[in-house]
Amino acid sequence: MATLAQAIRLALHYGEEHLGVTDIFGEDVGAPLGGVFTCTQGLKTAWNSPLDERGIVATALGIAYAGGKPVAEIQFCDYIYNVIDLLKLCGNAHWSSAGEYHVPMVLMTPVGAGIHGSMYHSHSFESMATHIQGWKVVMPSNAKDAYGLMLSAIADPNPVLFLAPKGLMRAKGEEHIPGEPEDERQLHQMIDAPVGDRQDWQPRWPAVQDYRVPIGQARTCRKGSDVTVVGYGRLLHLCTQAADQLQEQGISAEVIDLRTLYPFDEQSVFASVRKTGRLLVVNEDTEVTNFGEHVIRRVLDECFYDLQAPPKLVAGLDVPGVGLAWGYEKNSIPQLADIVEAMRTVAQSQP
Amino acid sequence: MATLAQAIRLALHYGEEHLGVTDIFGEDVGAPLGGVFTCTQGLKTAWNSPLDERGIVATALGIAYAGGKPVAEIQFCDYIYNVIDLLKLCGNAHWSSAGEYHVPMVLMTPVGAGIHGSMYHSHSFESMATHIQGWKVVMPSNAKDAYGLMLSAIADPNPVLFLAPKGLMRAKGEEHIPGEPEDERQLHQMIDAPVGDRQDWQPRWPAVQDYRVPIGQARTCRKGSDVTVVGYGRLLHLCTQAADQLQEQGISAEVIDLRTLYPFDEQSVFASVRKTGRLLVVNEDTEVTNFGEHVIRRVLDECFYDLQAPPKLVAGLDVPGVGLAWGYEKNSIPQLADIVEAMRTVAQSQP
Amino acid sequence: MALSGSPELTRWTPPVLDEACKLAIHNLMVKSRACEEALIRMVRTGHGYFWIGSPGEEGFGVPLGMLVHKGHGPAFDYLHLHYRSAPTVLAMGSQPIDLLRQMRSTVTDPYSKGRNFVNHFAIKPWNIVPVTPTIETQYAVAPGTALVQRRHGGVGISIVTGGDAGSAEGDFYSAMNWSTRPDQELPVLMLIAHNGYGISTRAERVQNTRELNRRGDGFGIRNAMVDGNDPIATWNALVEAMDYVRHERKPYILQGNVSRLYGHSSSSGASLLDEPDCLSLYEARLLREGLATAAELKAVWDRWHDALNDALHQVIEEPMPDRQHVLQHVFWDGPAGN
Amino acid sequence: MALSGSPELTRWTPPVLDEACKLAIHNLMVKSRACEEALIRMVRTGHGYFWIGSPGEEGFGVPLGMLVHKGHGPAFDYLHLHYRSAPTVLAMGSQPIDLLRQMRSTVTDPYSKGRNFVNHFAIKPWNIVPVTPTIETQYAVAPGTALVQRRHGGVGISIVTGGDAGSAEGDFYSAMNWSTRPDQELPVLMLIAHNGYGISTRAERVQNTRELNRRGDGFGIRNAMVDGNDPIATWNALVEAMDYVRHERKPYILQGNVSRLYGHSSSSGASLLDEPDCLSLYEARLLREGLATAAELKAVWDRWHDALNDALHQVIEEPMPDRQHVLQHVFWDGPAGN
Numbered sequence A, B: 001m002a003t004l005a006q007a008i009r010l011a012l013h014y015g016e017e018h019l020g021v022t023d024i025f026g027e028d029v030g031a032p033l034g035g036v037f038t039c040t041q042g043l044k045t046a047w048n049s050p051l052d053e054r055g056i057v058a059t060a061l062g063i064a065y066a067g068g069k070p071v072a073e074i075q076f077c078d079y080i081y082n083v084i085d086l087l088k089l090c091g092n093a094h095w096s097s098a099g100e101y102h103v104p105m106v107l108m109t110p111v112g113a114g115i116h117g118s119m120y121h122s123h124s125f126e127s128m129a130t131h132i133q134g135w136k137v138v139m140p141s142n143a144k145d146a147y148g149l150m151l152s153a154i155a156d157p158n159p160v161l162f163l164a165p166k167g168l169m170r171a172k173g174e175e176h177i178p179g180e181p182e183d184e185r186q187l188h189q190m191i192d193a194p195v196g197d198r199q200d201w202q203p204r205w206p207a208v209q210d211y212r213v214p215i216g217q218a219r220t221c222r223k224g225s226d227v228t229v230v231g232y233g234r235l236l237h238l239c240t241q242a243a244d245q246l247q248e249q250g251i252s253a254e255v256i257d258l259r260t261l262y263p264f265d266e267q268s269v270f271a272s273v274r275k276t277g278r279l280l281v282v283n284e285d286t287e288v289t290n291f292g293e294h295v296i297r298r299v300l301d302e303c304f305y306d307l308q309a310p311p312k313l314v315a316g317l318d319v320p321g322v323g324l325a326w327g328y329e330k331n332s333i334p335q336l337a338d339i340v341e342a343m344r345t346v347a348q349s350q351p
Numbered sequence C, D: 001m002a003l004s005g006s007p008e009l010t011r012w013t014p015p016v017l018d019e020a021c022k023l024a025i026h027n028l029m030v031k032s033r034a035c036e037e038a039l040i041r042m043v044r045t046g047h048g049y050f051w052i053g054s055p056g057e058e059g060f061g062v063p064l065g066m067l068v069h070k071g072h073g074p075a076f077d078y079l080h081l082h083y084r085s086a087p088t089v090l091a092m093g094s095q096p097i098d099l100l101r102q103m104r105s106t107v108t109d110p111y112s113k114g115r116n117f118v119n120h121f122a123i124k125p126w127n128i129v130p131v132t133p134t135i136e137t138q139y140a141v142a143p144g145t146a147l148v149q150r151r152h153g154g155v156g157i158s159i160v161t162g163g164d165a166g167s168a169e170g171d172f173y174s175a176m177n178w179s180t181r182p183d184q185e186l187p188v189l190m191l192i193a194h195n196g197y198g199i200s201t202r203a204e205r206v207q208n209t210r211e212l213n214r215r216g217d218g219f220g221i222r223n224a225m226v227d228g229n230d231p232i233a234t235w236n237a238l239v240e241a242m243d244y245v246r247h248e249r250k251p252y253i254l255q256g257n258v259s260r261l262y263g264h265s266s267s268s269g270a271s272l273l274d275e276p277d278c279l280s281l282y283e284a285r286l287l288r289e290g291l292a293t294a295a296e297l298k299a300v301w302d303r304w305h306d307a308l309n310d311a312l313h314q315v316i317e318e319p320m321p322d323r324q325h326v327l328q329h330v331f332w333d334g335p336a337g338n
């Protein structure tokens, strides 16, 4: 199966061939590296930008204005914080010009902890991102969704932020991407650049097919009746693992992979909470003014009287960074045990 | 009584004289203008920076590192979004250096709508601000608090963000600042720069006294028993007005002025909610991943079983900006009627 | 009078600066000045909240508007404009009434539907991308449109305008860097309208040279400075700069020194200040050179004043946005390409 | 061997580059190289997660460390360092064991208590402000410390170092602008260690000149380029630059061309590459000039290797941070001044 990084690459290739992608660019996105996570290796429209995030986002906006279809990258979301004003401009150009211009661009950036990334390779960005209007925000938890969300992002005529969970970049999918070779070694030989000299290397692209994960549609990964767990990205897997553990102990958790964070699939979440009466939201962004608090608030708006226990947020500790030593990360970023514990608490809480 | 802008100016003067302020700077902060809201007129350490927000924040950080005490200004918070990375660096320098350096700086910036400011003079910033670690965040709703919070901000050895509600800049206080002249015309003659040529003008400073509003301490502005209303800044006044209206209709609202948004005064909020069983949070920032959702979540954590109705957020509509025409602002920024309505709903909601 | 071109151009020939053209310049300068003065009056009489604009920049902005290669798509010029660009946009052919609409924030405002301050244009048929209230960000965006133009071929360029104070933002530097990448130079014409101030801050207190175009020296970018109060000098400087950018496909920085006749904005009072007035200087010249009589010049003013009066009467009858308009245009669901 | 000064200095005299000094340079270059190689081995053997550092920059960094006017407060130099500054900081007198601690992320790591990647220093007694992982932001911060120094008087300056690719960020421009305000020029020494790459991106593909110091031409900032692989040339270039910045109280840009001997970081493998090695070049020169014998040079290596071995044994016994450390140092509640 393709890894998440390969899935992104295949999607970008499909985008170049069929969806009008004109420029894939950012720091080290072009040859020879093809991205620090190899997501852009071998792509025909990929190029290396100057080391200037402001230039990257602004140039993407200009390309979009001029009829191009850019997919720009911020190398790590940890380095996106000097362009928030530009993201806002991308997001408000359509509204402020009352529909005169729109901004068909994709911005992708790796997010989250889990790779011993220390203070500046561990940031999450969904809380700020969802607070910026005019953007759609997606975040896959597996390779096939990454492929399907990227195609939807490219096809969307609005700015779409594609958050790639960096801890999952090398994780293999469980389902084939349509058109992906059966044998993953074959895929590797076809599209992964060789180690060493790459001067003459060319990828051989498999004939991947159109496959979309619609923006705004969550996926229920585990059916359950005792508690609704809303997660996404890397921690989604800890949620399903936790659910599996608790299943053995007789607690039945329904796990929802949000996939799109803005606009998030409110109806699926509400329906599940109405059924279970309990809600846990899990992410690894810091906990103050956290996107998960928004999910909880919306559930309160619509399902308060269905709730049998306080909805809970498990999120990153409110500290200035994720420290490098494991003792820091373990104690500031939610771990499996924390999620199990929180799920149990919510499922069993009684007045 | 001093206006909020005058109160800030008096506090900065006190800071220069008694608390070691070395530099008050930003765009148009120095002579002749003394700030677009006159907050920095006549101050001896005030100077005009280049038009470069990144330079402003970074220079403040450098001054703080070198033993100075800067108060920097971003002219409007609408123009702060290109320095979020620098704000993060200011906020994490102490933690990342494990205590080696700290960052004694104040950053002030006007926030909010209410002055027909259109898309880029109407932003709120508290949701992003409270998501940035290592900063304390304050926001006064009246002149005396502005004075007391500014002195606390200056005295604090950590970075403090001072959000000034721009719609209140010219609002007069209801209480004297200690040392403020009795007669407000006298104050005006002493410290307001004359219209026209200011070349030879010098302020005559009244002997204002030390007065602190401790960071982290809310104030209960209306006592009440039916619903807790948490507000701050410009909308706090709409909250108290709404409370007064509802009082006549037999609904008793307790209104809390948060004053500090980070770290916010959880205990005061919890105590009130435990008493009233109902919570409304009001602000004008856009509603998705909004700081008010954090307040609500913390209340859920601690007081869920005290709640007799769904806690509610009244906030700005989730649109890319506040449009200039009143029809936009009226329908996207909470107005008195919206707050009255929401208070009534929360106070009267039954399962 | 703006000249619009054909998409197939491979060589650009500037219009001839003959007598008719010189009078056209005058007409457009008056059009712009009269329009801005009408806007100022609107604020004074409660028909608008805030004014910011361009009186004093007509000598620099009008020739620009007349020399733009006007049209839609990368064959034509893209414009990334500062908020003092009425002279340029009016010279391109836009109607003053639309600025009055934006000032009054009516639903009929074609640039922002009553959302933005006046002088914040967005005109897709002419490649005028949305004017942003954020200073200098337009500089960083311009290389993006220019990159598409570089690939497209032809003579279309990306024109970006800004103020003197704003050139302190790193975005000016980004523009210089991104348009000079080796073998990837971009056709970006960077214009600085130097009025000596950023709001209240005098340029000479915060910048170590009056010639901000010289910042380009650090990138080896060709640059020049011109008296922006002189439309003829500006015309010639622009022709030279455009010729280079259009045909060499490389960046160029041109600074024009201009006046700020009514101060920064209505926030600072918007009253007439004692600075050189490009328009009266130009009228004196036309008279001196015998290209027009005083009566003819006055007739131009009268015509625009009348037109603006009519426009104002019309605009104040037009509807204002309301609840139903707030959520329009958050997202676009039509086809992708601009 | 770093020279620390007295706070009262009004005229700075550089140390003499005599034979002893030349050997001291060698000793410090070896100290730094041996330390970095030990760090790389630590990553390889699972004693650390990630390495980024400076092998190939010793010729540029060591003279800098030796010439710093070292101490605390504005009378002394402030250092705003890139993450390849071990040669400088070790030359100033810091102990290799502390870098090993940061690599292993022990509680005893004095620079970040195990929080940051290696080579992210913070040493208040020497005015070394926290090294940030964000490229180039240090350039925008340096004018802040320099502003305090300008007021303070004396010969203290603010030194900022960065890479070639990073100079594309607008923060480099901000630094140039803020340190050249009229009558407010600031004593900022801007150093660029040009190794030809930003991670995988070759400088000549994204920048139109090899001489990035020439970006200063746009601000009239004095600037120069030197062979950073030659510590003697670097020493002399630094002495000239520092003399100017310390006494004229104005900015200066000096670029040193260096090698990236082990590639970008452990992410790209950290194996030895075929680039000019400043240290072997310098050793050849010392031999050629008869300043040392091969045995003497080897003894220097042996001494540092032994010291590093001992240090490693000690460090792997030291405690790691745990839950109790996470919330330490979020806020400071001591006195305000740094």
Ligand SMILES: Cc1ncc(C[n+]2csc(CCOP(=O)(O)OP(=O)(O)O)c2C)c(N)n1
Pocket: B027, B051, B075, B079, C084, C133, C134, C135, C136, C162, C163, C164, C165, C166, C167, C195, C197, C198, C199, C264
């Ligand atoms: C990024 C940003 N910072 C600050 C402002 C507030 N502001 C509006 S106009 C202005 C001065 C601009 O001066 P200049 O660039 O010289 O243009 P001018 O108004 O003189 O044409 C400032 C500081 C802004 N709009 N955007």
Ligand SMILES: Cc1ncc(C[n+]2csc(CCOP(=O)(O)OP(=O)(O)O)c2C)c(N)n1
Pocket: A027, A051, A075, A079, D084, D133, D134, D135, D136, D162, D163, D164, D165, D166, D167, D193, D195, D197, D198, D199, D264
């Ligand atoms: C603002 C920012 N953007 C991106 C990165 C990721 N990054 C780390 S090192 C690097 C390349 C730096 O190149 P250069 O400035 O030449 O320094 P060198 O590593 O070559 O010494 C990049 C892009 C970062 N750390 N900070």
Ligand SMILES: [Mg+2]
Pocket: C163, C164, C165, C193, C194, C195, C196, C197, C198, C199
């Ligand atoms: Mg100006």
Ligand SMILES: [Mg+2]
Pocket: D163, D164, D165, D193, D194, D195, D196, D197, D198, D199
């Ligand atoms: Mg480099």
